Structure formats: structure tokens, C-alpha cells
Amino acid sequence: MQHRLVWFRDDLRVRDNAAVSAALNCDPAVQITAIFLTADDEWESFGYGANRLYYTEQLLKSLALELAELGLQLQVVHLPDYAHQVQWISNYCERELVTDLYFNQEYQWNERMRDYKITTELTHVNVHSFVDRVVLQPSTVLTGDNRYYSVFSPFKKRWLSVYRESSRAPYQLPGSKRPKTTPLSWTSLADSPESDLTAFATNERQALNDLDVFTESKLTRYDAARNQPAIQGTSRLSAALARGLLSPRQCIKAAEDVMNRPIWDFPEDAFSWINELIWRDFYQHLLVGFPRLSKNKAFRPETETLQWRNNTAEIDAWKNGLTGIPIVDAGMRELKATGWMHNRVRMIVAQFLTKNLLCDWRIGEAHFMRYLVDSDLGANNGGWQWSASTGTDAAPYFRVFNPVSQGETYDSEGAYICHYIPELADLPKAKRHSPWLASVPGGYVEPIVDLKSSRQRAIDAFKDLKA
Ligand SMILES: Cc1cc2nc3c(=O)[nH]c(=O)nc-3n(C[C@H](O)[C@H](O)[C@H](O)COP(=O)(O)OP(=O)(O)OC[C@H]3O[C@@H](n4cnc5c(N)ncnc54)[C@H](O)[C@@H]3O)c2cc1C
Structure with missing residues (x-):
């Protein structure tokens, strides 16, 4: 039997x-x-x-x-x-x-x-x-000489051509003729969270409903809205995807159903969301192709000799949203309050830690791992190593984000920062991202670092690395 x-x-x-x-x-x-x-x-x-x-x-x-x-x-x-x-x-x-x-x-x-x-x-x-965790099995998306891709664009091209040839039917849930039963009880994994997680779906029906709402009302505007943290322009499905409450196949199918065509015929704005799901696959494939990524090692070995500063007081200020740079502080407060952070802001706070403060990306990766409800080794490590310029297909080390102009571009009214730092709401909009240029009623923490000289310090540190 x-x-x-x-x-x-x-x-x-x-x-x-x-x-x-x-x-x-x-x-x-x-x-x-x-x-x-x-x-x-x-x-x-x-x-x-x-x-x-x-x-x-x-x-x-x-x-x-x-x-x-x-x-x-x-x-x-x-x-x-x-x-x-x-x-x-x-x-x-x-x-x-x-x-x-x-x-x-x-x-x-x-x-x-x-x-x-x-x-x-x-x-x-x-x-x-x-x-099941990915759309395409890692060993099926390889270069012409059977290696794992380390650059996203050619990976995506190959991924799309393999995807076109693969079966895309969802897995059926066979109807069960077994009599219904009652759930068992067990010792809980954690009694309480550190953040308010009530925004995230906790059952399949809710997650599928969230997916439908996103694909029906926001998919075609995703490209324009995805970088604005003040609005809900992205799907916020990452926790459901990371824990497998939803599959990436279900996401693609929902998008194809709404667009009434296969993803390779999507217009650019809607494809932009599929692009993110392909990034998700890319980072899982990299874990298989490059095991050192799972072992706390940089993708680019030469960056292991970089002299990180790792200043404890600055790291604490970063973790607690008290750096004096509003978009960084708002992001770090959002993370602690909600267990999630907008992607644009994740990139900004990660660059600030690794470039302006010249701190080891592993410190940030661990802090995200502690708080993120969507924490996932592939995406988290990928995001951190991208931001720190130690990773595959990473941000070039000399292109350091300026967090003030990033904030002004993507949160032009300052609505996002004021949500997490209400004391800045009394400032004129033009000064919200640089409160040191105005007088904040009740005061606001002074920037812990000079953005211009710290940017140059990071560029110099990276420049000296032997390739
Ligand atoms: C420093 C840093 C750390 C990150 N850590 C994680 C992490 O631990 N877990 C995680 O799921 N994502 C991580 N990301 C990627 C990204 O920020 C989140 O997936 C995204 O913000 C989730 O929001 P969303 O569901 O609204 O995404 P959408 O924009 O709606 O995208 C749809 C889905 O695609 C996937 N996705 C989107 N962007 C990326 C990306 N850049 N890399 C990989 N997958 C992506 C997610 O599963 C997401 O739910 C990180 C990014 C950075 C820069």
C-alpha cells in the first residue's frame, strides 16, 4: 500500500x-x-x-x-x-x-x-x-557554453525564449474524496512579530484577490508608478511570493489573463512588472550557479579586500532611521514599522549604508533579513550586492546615488517621508528632503555624514581595488 x-x-x-x-x-x-x-x-x-x-x-x-x-x-x-x-x-x-x-x-x-x-x-x-519556486528551472537557462548567466539582460533574453517553449499550464489541485478533517495544533514558530504585518495576505484566497486587484487596476500603469514610494504603485506581493502563498506562475497567468495575450506580446509598461519576476528568477538561478552567494561571500572576490569603515554609531543611526537624511530615515522607519520597504527606497538606503557610510553590505543584508517579511536569500543578497557594487551586474561603483536628489525625484512632494517623519510636514515641500536648509519646528537630526565627501571616499576606496 x-x-x-x-x-x-x-x-x-x-x-x-x-x-x-x-x-x-x-x-x-x-x-x-x-x-x-x-x-x-x-x-x-x-x-x-x-x-x-x-x-x-x-x-x-x-x-x-x-x-x-x-x-x-x-x-x-x-x-x-x-x-x-x-x-x-x-x-x-x-x-x-x-x-x-x-x-x-x-x-x-x-x-x-x-x-x-x-x-x-x-x-x-x-x-x-x-x-515550483521559480518559473524556469535554473539549469534550463544557460549560456551557449552551458554556464550560468551573470548578467541580467542576456539572461532575460534566454529566459524568454525558454519560457516560450515551456509548458505554462497551472498545476491542478485534484479534487479530494477524503472526508474533511480538523487541523492539528503545534508549538508556534513565533508568538508575535516585531512590526505591524496586518497589510499582508495570510491566506490563499486573499493573496489571489490581491493579485487580481493589482493586475486589473495597476499593471498597465506599473512602469510609471513603480518608483514612487508614496503611492501603492507596485503589487506588494513579495511576502506572499517569498513564502510561497502565491506562485510566480500564478502571477504571470493573472497578468496574461488581464492583458489577453502572452507576456512576449505585452506592451512595455505591463512587461515592466514581468521583468521584475524575471529578476526574481535570475537571483534564484544565481544561487545555484554561484554557491558562494549563499556563503556570505561577494560575487566579485576583489571587493573582499575593501576597507569597510563599519562605524557602530553610524550603523545604529542608519538602523533606527536617524541619519538626518529624510528619505533614508523614512525607509528605515518603514522597515521597522511594517516589515517591508519600497524597492526604490531599499536601493537608496542600501547605497547610503555601503557607499556614504562605507559599511559592509553584509551588515545591511542581515538587518533586512531580520525585519523583512519577504526576506529571501536570493533577492536580498542580490539587492545588497547590486547596491554595494560587489555583485553580479551591479551598480557601477562610481555611480553613487545622491539620496537627496533621489528623494526629490521619486517623492517630489515629500509625502512618503512625511508619513514616517511627520515633523517634516511643516516645511515647505522644496525643503523637505534637505531639512538642514530650513528650520524644523522641534528640530531634526543633523546629517551624520557629508554626502559629497563621503561619495568621493567610497569611489576612492573602490578605485583602489585590484580587479
Ligand atoms: C537591498 C535590497 C534588498 C532586497 N531584499 C529582498 C528580499 O529579501 N525579498 C524580496 O522578495 N525582494 C527583495 N528585494 C527586491 C524588491 O525590493 C522587492 O521584491 C520589492 O520591493 C517587493 O515589492 P512588490 O511586491 O510590490 O514588488 P513588485 O514591484 O510588484 O514586483 C513583483 C515581484 O517581483 C519580485 N521582485 C521585484 N523586484 C525584485 C528584485 N529587484 N529582485 C528580485 N525580485 C524582485 C518580487 O517577488 C515582487 O513581489 C530587495 C531589493 C533591494 C534593493
Whole structure:
């Protein structure tokens, strides 16, 4: 008799889920068990914060309800690390006579090594692993000489041509004839978040609804609105995508349905959103092609010798939104308050830390990992190394963002900064991004660094690196 074990990870949904679809496609007499295993100590060493864990806990609760409707009970088991996960799976399969194991692939180094061990050690179990986290399997988008791309534009071109040839049908959720059941209880992953996470969907229906609202009302204006942090011009679906409450396939399908055409025929403004989903795939593929990215190493090895300043007082001011540069402070306050930050502002605060303050990008990456509800090694590492000019296809080191002109360009009225720094609302709009030129009622912190000389200091530090 078959016994199928479905192992959930960052894919906390039942719809359009490759592993779930395959596992549930069977006679109702087949025994199916669903599990989620934590790796508490290992995740702590990765810097996962309470926001991510609390959000995961919310999604597990709604997943348990979805599965109960299908007649399955989700077991959540606390374990210290991936080595114990391998052991637990192996013991469980032996004890419970599991015949088939189903899971979706993950691409970070430790996770890949864990899955490799499982696949090679479970000799008496059929192990079925699926591509689900990304649209296209990493090994299918390679250069002419079978290497991983390290530059986005040619990657995108190749990605699009592979995508055109690939099957795009969503994975079906087989109807279940099992009697409904009730969810089990478990020890929670985190009792409370550090930020107010109420803006993020916590169940599949809500996330699909958010996706529909975005594609129907904002997709065609995305290109024009995506850089303005004061408005909701982007989808804000990153947390759902990072934790697998939504799949990137569902996102593309929703966009194609609204546009009534395949993505390669999209006009530029709507394609611009698809472009971001391709960036998302790109960063996952890079994790596979360049394992050092999962090991705290720079993509460009020569940047490892850079003399970062790492001034503790300045880092604290940056983390707490007290640098005296309004757009940086607003972004850092948004992160702490909401567990999320607008992409344009992520780039600005990351450049400010790594260039103006000349601090190691790993400090910023860890701080984001602690607070972001959408934290994801691929995208976070990619974003930080891009901003720090240590990464693949990164911002050239001599093109340092000026946070004041960035703020004036993308938040011209100062509406975004005033939301997080209300004391600046009394200033004339033209002075909101440079309050040191005006007198702020009640005062505002003086800039902790001179933007012009610190920019030059960063350029000089990078210039001296041996290629
Ligand atoms: C320093 C830095 C750190 C970042 N850390 C993360 C992170 O930990 N997790 C994360 O999901 N994104 C990260 N990003 C990328 C980006 O900022 C967020 O994905 C985006 O702000 C999410 O908002 P949205 O859902 O409205 O995106 P939209 O603009 O609506 O884009 C749709 C989806 O595409 C993906 N996406 C968008 N931009 C990027 C990008 N540049 N790289 C990779 N995927 C992208 C996301 O899944 C996003 O939900 C980071 C960017 C920077 C500069």
C-alpha cells in the first residue's frame, strides 16, 4: 500500500503547487501525510527574524485549514537544523512505511545539500522533487557554453525564449474524496512579530484577490508608478511570493489573463512588472550557479579586500532611521514599522549604508533579513550586492546615488517621508528632503555624514581595488 509524504517548505499553498498536485493525484485510499519541519537553530544562524517566522506561522494556520478541507492533517515539527530534518524524514519514512516523498526544490546552498542527502540516502523511498519556486528551472537557462548567466539582460533574453517553449499550464489541485478533517495544533514558530504585518495576505484566497486587484487596476500603469514610494504603485506581493502563498506562475497567468495575450506580446509598461519576476528568477538561478552567494561571500572576490569603515554609531543611526537624511530615515522607519520597504527606497538606503557610510553590505543584508517579511536569500543578497557594487551586474561603483536628489525625484512632494517623519510636514515641500536648509519646528537630526565627501571616499576606496 502506498504512503505519500508531502513536505512543505516556502511553498505554503495548495493551489498551483507542483508537489501537492502530484502527491494528491491518486486514489483516495492512498495514505497521504503533510508535514512542515522547522530548523530553529539553523534559521536563527541565517538571521531569520520574528516577522518572517510569525508570518510563516499565520500561513501554516491557513494551510492547515486548506488541507483539512481536503481531508489531510498538517503536522508541524520543531527541529534544530537541516541535519535533524534529514534524520527525522529518514526515521519517519522507515517507521510509517512511507513509499513516496514529495517536495518542491529550494536553491540556497544548505537547503540544496539537505535535499541532496535526502535523495541519496532514502534508497527505499521514491523521492519526487519539483520546480515550483521559480518559473524556469535554473539549469534550463544557460549560456551557449552551458554556464550560468551573470548578467541580467542576456539572461532575460534566454529566459524568454525558454519560457516560450515551456509548458505554462497551472498545476491542478485534484479534487479530494477524503472526508474533511480538523487541523492539528503545534508549538508556534513565533508568538508575535516585531512590526505591524496586518497589510499582508495570510491566506490563499486573499493573496489571489490581491493579485487580481493589482493586475486589473495597476499593471498597465506599473512602469510609471513603480518608483514612487508614496503611492501603492507596485503589487506588494513579495511576502506572499517569498513564502510561497502565491506562485510566480500564478502571477504571470493573472497578468496574461488581464492583458489577453502572452507576456512576449505585452506592451512595455505591463512587461515592466514581468521583468521584475524575471529578476526574481535570475537571483534564484544565481544561487545555484554561484554557491558562494549563499556563503556570505561577494560575487566579485576583489571587493573582499575593501576597507569597510563599519562605524557602530553610524550603523545604529542608519538602523533606527536617524541619519538626518529624510528619505533614508523614512525607509528605515518603514522597515521597522511594517516589515517591508519600497524597492526604490531599499536601493537608496542600501547605497547610503555601503557607499556614504562605507559599511559592509553584509551588515545591511542581515538587518533586512531580520525585519523583512519577504526576506529571501536570493533577492536580498542580490539587492545588497547590486547596491554595494560587489555583485553580479551591479551598480557601477562610481555611480553613487545622491539620496537627496533621489528623494526629490521619486517623492517630489515629500509625502512618503512625511508619513514616517511627520515633523517634516511643516516645511515647505522644496525643503523637505534637505531639512538642514530650513528650520524644523522641534528640530531634526543633523546629517551624520557629508554626502559629497563621503561619495568621493567610497569611489576612492573602490578605485583602489585590484580587479
Ligand atoms: C537591498 C535590497 C534588498 C532586497 N531584499 C529582498 C528580499 O529579501 N525579498 C524580496 O522578495 N525582494 C527583495 N528585494 C527586491 C524588491 O525590493 C522587492 O521584491 C520589492 O520591493 C517587493 O515589492 P512588490 O511586491 O510590490 O514588488 P513588485 O514591484 O510588484 O514586483 C513583483 C515581484 O517581483 C519580485 N521582485 C521585484 N523586484 C525584485 C528584485 N529587484 N529582485 C528580485 N525580485 C524582485 C518580487 O517577488 C515582487 O513581489 C530587495 C531589493 C533591494 C534593493
